[in-house]
Amino acid sequence: MKHCVWFLILALLAPLSAFAATAPSAFVGDWSGVLDGGVQKLRMVVHISRSPAGEWTGTMDSPDQGAKGIPFDSVLVNDARIALVMSRIGGRYQGTLSEAGTINGHWSQGGMSLPLDLARGDGSGNGPHRPQAPLPPYPYRSQDVTYTGGASDVKIAGTFTWPAGDVRSPAVLLVSGSGPQNRDSEVMSHKPFHVLADYLTRKGIAVLRTDDRGIGKSTGSFATATSADFAADAAAGVAFLKSRPEVDPARIGVIGHSEGGIVAPLVAVQSSDVAFLVLMAGFADNIEVILRAQSRLMMEAGGTPESFIALNDSTIVTACRLVRAGGDPETLNARLDSAVDKMLARMTPEQKSAPGLSRDALVKAARAMNTPWFHYLLNYDPRATLEKVKVPVLALNGARDLQVPASQLDEIAAALKAGGNTRVEIQRFPGLNHLFQTAPTGLIVEYSEIAETMSPAVMERVASWVLALP
Numbered sequence: 386m387k388h389c390v391w392f393l394i395l396a397l398l399a400p401l402s403a404f405a406a407t408a409p410s411a412f413v414g415d416w417s418g419v420l421d422g423g424v425q426k427l428r429m430v431v432h433i434s435r436s437p438a439g440e441w442t443g444t445m446d447s448p449d450q451g452a453k454g455i456p457f458d459s460v461l462v463n464d465a466r467i468a469l470v471m472s473r474i475g476g477r478y479q480g481t482l483s484e485a486g487t488i489n490g491h492w493s494q495g496g497m498s499l500p501l502d503l504a505r506g507d508g509s510g511n512g513p514h515r516p517q518a519p520l521p522p523y524p525y526r527s528q529d530v531t532y533t534g535g536a537s538d539v540k541i542a543g544t545f546t547w548p549a550g551d552v553r554s555p556a557v558l559l560v561s562g563s564g565p566q567n568r569d570s571e572v573m574s575h576k577p578f579h580v581l582a583d584y585l586t587r588k589g590i591a592v593l594r595t596d597d598r599g600i601g602k603s604t605g606s607f608a609t610a611t612s613a614d615f616a617a618d619a620a621a622g623v624a625f626l627k628s629r630p631e632v633d634p635a636r637i638g639v640i641g642h643s644e645g646g647i648v649a650p651l652v653a654v655q656s657s658d659v660a661f662l663v664l665m666a667g668f669a670d671n672i673e674v675i676l677r678a679q680s681r682l683m684m685e686a687g688g689t690p691e692s693f694i695a696l697n698d699s700t701i702v703t704a705c706r707l708v709r710a711g712g713d714p715e716t717l718n719a720r721l722d723s724a725v726d727k728m729l730a731r732m733t734p735e736q737k738s739a740p741g742l743s744r745d746a747l748v749k750a751a752r753a754m755n756t757p758w759f760h761y762l763l764n765y766d767p768r769a770t771l772e773k774v775k776v777p778v779l780a781l782n783g784a785r786d787l788q789v790p791a792s793q794l795d796e797i798a799a800a801l802k803a804g805g806n807t808r809v810e811i812q813r814f815p816g817l818n819h820l821f822q823t824a825p826t827g828l829i830v831e832y833s834e835i836a837e838t839m840s841p842a843v844m845e846r847v848a849s850w851v852l853a854l855p
Contacts, residue, residue, distance in 0.1 A: 411482055412441075412467055417508030420492055420501050426833055427573070429492075430507050431469065431478075433460060443469055448508070449833060451571030497746055513574050517838045519583035525549055532625045534598055534605060535617020542602035543568050543595030543622075546586040547631040555636035555851055556591035556629075557663070558622040560615070560652075562643025563758075567601045568594045570642065573833035577642070577820060580838045581847075588848040591632050593622055611761035612644060616651035623658050636660055638776075638851060641667060643789060643819070646780075647767040654773045661854055663847055664780040666789045666819055669771055669796035672762040673705045675789060682787040686828050693736060700728045708754050708763055721751040771797060772804030779810050779850045781843060783817025785827030810850070814843060 416431045430446040441460035446453045461468045467488065469478040478501065480490025488503040527546045534541040548554050559578050561570045569576035582592040598618055599607030619639060627634045638661035641649030646667020653659040668675050677698055684694045703724045707717060725747045729737065736742055753759070778801055782791040794811040801809045818824035821843045822835045 411465075412462055412488075414505065415507040416488060416503035417506055418501050418503040420499055426830075428508055429501060429503075431503060432507075433467075445469075445471065446507075449573040451567050451569065451576075497741060497743060513833060514836050515574060515576075515838060516836055517580045518576065519579055523583070523586075525586045526631075530593075530625070531602070532621060534603070534621045535614055535619075536605065539598050539605035539618065540603060541595050541598065541618055541621060543593055544582070545591070545593050545625075545629070546582055547591035547629075548586060548589050553633040554589055554591045554631060555638070555854070556593065556626045556632040557585065557638045557640050557851065558619060558626060559592065559594040560619050560639060560641040560645035560648050561597065562641075562645050562666075565600045565607050566597050568596045570594075572820070575820065575832070575838045577839050581640075581844055584841075584844040585848055585851075588852065590848060590851055591626070591629070593626055595622060609757050611758050612648055612765065613651070613761060615644075616648045616655065619648055619652045620656045623652060623656050627658050634658070636854065638662060640665065640847065643667070646789075647765075647770070650767070650770045650774050653776055654770055659776060661777045661851065662774065662779070663851070664778065664797060665821065665843075665847075666782050666786055667767075667780060667797060668789050668793040669768045669800045670793065671766060672759070673701070675793075676705075677701055678790050679788050682790065683828065686787055686826055693732070696728060696731055700724060703727075704751055704754055705763060708760060714755055717755050718752050721755060722748055725751050768796070768800040771800035774801060774804065775806055777808040777810075777854060778806065779812075779847070781812050781814065781821075781846065783819065783821055783824075783827070784813050784815045785817060785824050786819045787827040787829075788819040812846065814840065817843070 412433050413435050414433060416433065418429055420427045420429050427447055427449045430448065431443060432445075433441070433443045435441050441462060443457040443460045445455045445457065455471065457469045458472045459470045465482040467480050467482070471477065474494060476492065476494040478490055478492050480488040480503065483489050486505065490501060490503075491498045492501045525546055525548050527544060529542070530545045531540055531542045533539065559570070559582065561578065568578065570578040578594045582594050585592050596603040597607055598605035598610055598614065623637055623639065626632050626637050637658055639649040639652050639659055640663040641647070642665040646664040649662050649664060649667070653662055680697055680701060681694055684697065704721055707720045707724065711717070712720070725744065728747065729744060732742070780794050780797045782789065782794050784791050791813050794813060798809050798811050814821065816823050817840055818827040818831065820832055821839045822832065822837050823840055824831050824835060
C-alpha cells in the first residue's frame with residue numbers, strides 16, 4: 386500500500402477560549418522537532434508570524450512527507466502558552482514556552498496524543514542522511530511539464546527527464562502507490578521516484594514522474610479519486626510520452642509501485658501504446674486479502690499476541706463485508722462504528738491504552754474504508770485484469786516486504802500465464818522491504834532510519850531488463 390498516508394498529527398479538543406489574541410513575540414519564528422509515533426518518526430517544522438496589527442498566523446512543514454506550508458486555521462497565544470489548530474486533518478498542537486527557550490507540548494489527532502517539543506530553527510541541518518539523493522548538475526535533460534489528465538478538469542504536473550543526444554530513447558511512466566503522493570513519491574525524507582528516475586535516465590531511459598491528481602501542482606480531487614481514475618491519468622501520461630520527439634513510441638512502459646502495481650496493468654489493457662510493465666510490490670489478490678496479510682505480518686513482526694491478531698483479522702473481515710453490502714454513507718458509518726465497539730469489548734485494558742487503539746482512532750480507521758477509493762478496490766479483481774495483459778512484465782518484490790507479501794509474485798505470474806502471457810519474469814530480493822530498501826525486519830519504523838532509498842540491485846535489474854527489450 387502506499388507508504389505515504391498522512392501521519393496522524395493528533396488533537397485534544399480542549400476549549401480554546403482560555404487563549405487570548407495577544408501574546409509575547411517570543412513565539413515568532415521557525416521551530417522544529419520530531420514527532421515520535423513509535424511506528425514512525427517524523428520531523429515537524431512550524432513557522433509562526435505576527436502582523437503589525439497583532440494577528441497571529443502560522444504554517445507547518447512535514448519534511449519527511451514532502452509537505453510544506455500547510456496553514457494553521459488559528460494560532461492562539463496567551464503569555465507562555467500557544468495553541469495551533471489545523472482543521473483539515475483534525476490536528477492541534479498545545480505547548481508552553483519553557484525558560485530554556487523551547488516549546489514543550491503535544492500534538493493530538495484522531496483520539497491520540499503524542500509529545501512534541503519544539504526548538505528554535507527550521508531543522509534543515511538535522512535531516513537524516515540520504516546518500517542516494519540526486520544532486521545537480523545532471524548528465525541528462527530535465528523539464529517540468531503539464532498535460533491534461535484522465536478528465537478534462539484534471540491537469541497533471543510532473544518532471545520529464547531524458548538522456549542527452551538525438552537518439553530516441555525507451556521511456557517509462559512511474560506510478561506511485563496508495564495515498565497522496567508527489568512526483569518523487571516522497572516519504573520520510575526519502576524520494577524513491579527521484580532516485581529511480583535519476584538512475585534510469587543515466588542508463589539511457591527517459592522517465593516521466595508526476596504529482597498525483599490534486600497533489601502538488603496537479604489539479605483535480607484526490608479525495609474522490611479511485612484506482613480507475615489514477616489509471617486514466619496514467620494513460621494520459623503514456624500519451625504524453627508518445628508525443629515527445631525524444632521518446633521511441635514503440636518502447637514506452639509503465640512502472641508501478643504497490644497500488645501502482647495494479648494501476649499499471651489497467652493502463653496496459655486500455656492503451657495499445659504500453660509496450661511493457663514493471664510491477665514493484667504489486668499484487669494479484671483482492672485488497673481484503675492484502676490488508677489481512679499485511680496486518681498479520683506487521684503484528685507478528687512486532688511481537689503482537691496471536692489472540693489480538695485474530696481479533697483484528699476478524700474485524701477487518703467484518704468491516705469489508707459491511708462495505709461490500711453498501712448502503713448510504715451515514716448508515717454504513719454507524720455499522721462500522723458498531724464493529725469497532727465489538728472489537729473494543731474483546732480487548733484488554735492494556736490494549737485499549739496502546740497508541741492508535743482508542744475508540745476514536747479505531748473509528749477513524751474503520752470509516753476510512755467508507756470512501757470511493759476503498760469501495761472501488763474492494764470490488765476490484767486485479768487478477769482478472771492481469772489475465773488480459775499481453776505485453777512483457779517484470780514483477781519484483783522484497784522478501785521482507787510486510788505491506789505486500791512477496792508471495793504475491795507467484796500470484797501475479799500465475800494470473801499472467803493464465804491469460805496466455807509467456808513473457809513474464811519475477812524476482813524476489815532477499816533482505817529488502819516494501820520500499821526496496823535493505824532492511825533488518827521490514828517494519829515501517831525502519832523506513833526513515835535506513836539511509837538507503839532504494840537498492841541499487843533493484844534499479845539495475847529494472848534498467849537492464851527495459852534496455853534488453855526489443
